[in-house]
Amino acid sequence: MKLFSSVNDVANINYLVKEALELKKNPFAFQHLGKNKTIGLVFMNPSLRTRMSTQKAATNLGMNVMVLNIDKEGWALELRDGVKMDGTSVEHIREAAAVMGQYVDILGLRSFPSLKDREADYGEEIFNKFVELCGVPVISLESATRHPLQSLADLITIEELKTKPRPKVVLSWAPHVKALPQAVPNSFSEWMCKADVDFTIAHPAGLELSEEFTQGANITHNQQSALADADFIYVKNWSAFEPYGKVIPSHEDWMLTNDKLRITNNAKVMHCLPVRRDLELSAEILDGPNSIVIKEASNREWAAQAVLKQMLESL
Numbered sequence: 381m382k383l384f385s386s387v388n389d390v391a392n393i394n395y396l397v398k399e400a401l402e403l404k405k406n407p408f409a410f411q412h413l414g415k416n417k418t419i420g421l422v423f424m425n426p427s428l429r430t431r432m433s434t435q436k437a438a439t440n441l442g443m444n445v446m447v448l449n450i451d452k453e454g455w456a457l458e459l460r461d462g463v464k465m466d467g468t469s470v471e472h473i474r475e476a477a478a479v480m481g482q483y484v485d486i487l488g489l490r491s492f493p494s495l496k497d498r499e500a501d502y503g504e505e506i507f508n509k510f511v512e513l514c515g516v517p518v519i520s521l522e523s524a525t526r527h528p529l530q531s532l533a534d535l536i537t538i539e540e541l542k543t544k545p546r547p548k549v550v551l552s553w554a555p556h557v558k559a560l561p562q563a564v565p566n567s568f569s570e571w572m573c574k575a576d577v578d579f580t581i582a583h584p585a586g587l588e589l590s591e592e593f594t595q596g597a598n599i600t601h602n603q604q605s606a607l608a609d610a611d612f613i614y615v616k617n618w619s620a621f622e623p624y625g626k627v628i629p630s631h632e633d634w635m636l637t638n639d640k641l642r643i644t645n646n647a648k649v650m651h652c653l654p655v656r657r658d659l660e661l662s663a664e665i666l667d668g669p670n671s672i673v674i675k676e677a678s679n680r681e682w683a684a685q686a687v688l689k690q691m692l693e694s695l
């Protein structure tokens with residue numbers, strides 16, 4: 381694998397999940413693969429899980445790891461072409477990305493959307509520039525429109541914990557006070573649409589995701605009907621796709637509570653984290669027996685390791 385930016389870069393998702401579960405049983409079996417190979421993890425935005433799990437995964441494979449929190453520790457980057465750099469940016473993405481490619485065999489990049497310019501965000505302008513300019517395989521650590529390492533970890537978690545061959549999985553929108561990206565729900569949706577699950581998305585009117593990611597999903601504005609008989613509920617806030625990046629207020633009643641779980645099939649509750657307690661998701665669920673959020677975060681390590689293994693094999 382030379383690029384991991386979406387589910388479309390994966391030849392066989394079932395095989396990738398199987399590989400991840402095998403690595404979980406035997407994490408150090410492929411240490412020789414990464415010997416004398418270096419990965420650079422470049423963050424243009426904050427991270428806890430992606431940074432730590434990907435670093436751990438690379439180390440398990442014997443790789444050297446360099447982390448650059450470019451938003452805090454790097455030079456201010458100019459991302460636009462054709463501008464005279466007489467403002468605050470110090471270095472152009474053209475030099476920065478090309479130089480990074482000199483030091484690493486694989487580059488990981490996190491670049492969130494602006495949530496202001498939909499065309500630039502959905503054109504993945506920053507991520508694609510890095511891919512074009514760095515000259516080495518690139519792994520997404522969450523781009524403007526997708527978070528594939530998260531979605532793979534989510535699928536691994538569902539595969540591990542399902543109690544029937546084709547579980548009912550519900551992506552349920554949650555309230556928030558800030559405008560968050562659509563990357564996690566877009567990505568979760570496109571992975572679930574390819575997985576062997578019965579998939580429903582529930583959100584208030586006006587929070588439709590881009591149809592590019594939801595082909596094959598059942599979509600409803602009725603949270604209660606969606607939750608009936610659910611085996612897994614994936615809780616996540618996102619801002620509007622249209623009007624782009626807007627927070628649509630007064631939907632506090634969409635927060636998931638123990639009471640709402642009563643009509644489900646004792647559903648397991650997921651969230652990519654970080655989560656705001658008692659705003660997005662009730663503390664009673666997070667602290668209760670239905671929450672699988674820590675297991676899900678734990679599986680980020682095996683998701684990253686399975687992808688890095690396939691990348692190392694194709695170097």
Ligand code: AN0
Binds near residue numbers: 652654
């Ligand atoms: C980010 C998001 O919603 O895309 C990262 C989640 C992994 N979340 C926040 O900014 C709170």
Ligand code: CP
Binds near residue numbers: 428522530654
């Ligand atoms: N879920 C996730 O990607 O978490 P971080 O933003 O902390 O990496």
